[in-house]
Amino acid sequence: MYYSSMEERLKKLKRLRELKINPYPYRFDRSHTFSRIKNDFEELSRSQTIIKTAGRIITIRRHGKTIFATLNDENEKMQIYLRKADLGEGFEVFENFDIGDFIGVEGKVFKTRTGEITVHVEKFTLLTKSLRPLPEKWHGLRDIEIRYRKRYLDLIANQEVREIFRKRSKIIKLLRNFFDGKGFLEVETPVLQPIYGGAAARPFKTFYNALNQEMYLRIADELYLKRLIVGGYEKVWEFCRDFRNEGLDRFHNPEFTMIEAYQAYTDYYGIMELVEELLEFLVKNLYPSNSLTFGDKSVELKRPFKRIKYTEALKEILGVDILKINQSELDRFCQRFGIKTEGQTIGYKIDKLFSELVQKNLIEPTFVIDYPKVISPLAKEHREDPALVERFELIIFGLEIANAFSELNDPIDQRKRFEQQLAQKEEGIAEIDEDFIEALEYGMPPTGGLGIGVDRLCMILLNQPSIRDVILFPQLRREDAR
């Protein structure tokens, strides 16, 4: 099928080889990229400098004894101009070139009468022969499935997609600069873990033959980073690729990137300031103003961010303290708002109510603080209310962007919380990580900890509607038929 569309190109490949032209040579040293040619045009034109440059052919306009073509390099387009009068017999070789081929060219630059900067080619070299036709030049590649499955075509056809991932890379760099500037040590902890924990999620399981034991891909780094605080580091952080064996939708990819950061001697208030500073730093370095747009909504990032208390926000809507009502009252509220209660834990029901009734509507950057203890097994009990913990989430555009605690460092309380989780058959824990408890028993100083979903952060910073638009190769079901 596709073979027939490739036939012509294979014929040209054969003809090129017959002309002793290597369609896949090894190297081409450019003197200028296209953007440098454009920047330095006046000087290059005046000095009649012969430049060497290269790119992928994206359009060809043949006019008998002349040819115009447009090349693409990573950042720019460049028109080239070839004349039979300049190239003699070599001119015919270009007949075997197609849209998609990479070529290198040498020549002087000039402006056409419409003012377009153009390379007047004196010599050209095939750098790679392309055997398949590219997506159409005008409409680009729209088919969202092909865009995700064959991202390379998306990147070739859609410049704005290239730009998104450049910006993602910039965000990653800014995050690194930020934590580096704050004196945090960037560390690497195991992806492959014998006991998983640190979040409420199902893990991917695998098997390690040499040790003859089951292993898990991490769902979070929390328990390892805290071990490092026990070990004496005072500020550690990590870019963590985490894996959660759950559904995938607009906000979830099974494999995703988090930042976790832990700082000794501080609490969740300290982390709140850190997060405010971080957001301000990111937006300042990405945009001229401090406003953010996501879909049809815009917000101002102004410190200090609004703070609301978890239980008080719910109380405003339900009229009661969610932690002071009994099971059947809780179930009644759930039913009233269409939340399934069957077989669900108390924590699930409370949190579901919260995200439906409160979180969804928090558009402006808002710290939701003081979570129920029952849904926060790794956070330290609130200093004023034993039913709560010192925890906050940062919500922007209704999305959870950051999650942070005053970290629980009482090993006896921690064991009790793990045991309760196990008894409730909650997700995220299959057995108690005894080594982690033991580490706490040696003593972890008071610590503030932070997690940030980097993909979601990129979504709101880059105004992309789906997590798949900020992940180069998002997970899709395997489809062999194509």
Place this chain on the structure above:
RNA sequence: GGGUCAUUAGCUCAGGUGGUAGAGCAUCGGAUUUUUAAUCCGGUGGCCGCAGGUUCGAGUCCUGCAUGACCCA
């Protein structure tokens, strides 16, 4: 897991009530020495996602399946 929608040429898309499958771009041949979505003339290209069913006849109607998008759980 449930609902809605989508799947037609390499790409982007048309194909009222069932009657021989279409356009633009790309591609191929021809013309063209400053074009730029080049232009002009002439061609090639289809398991209409897959499998059944209804019908004299299905891209179109029905069922199932696959993949994807969105919404819900």
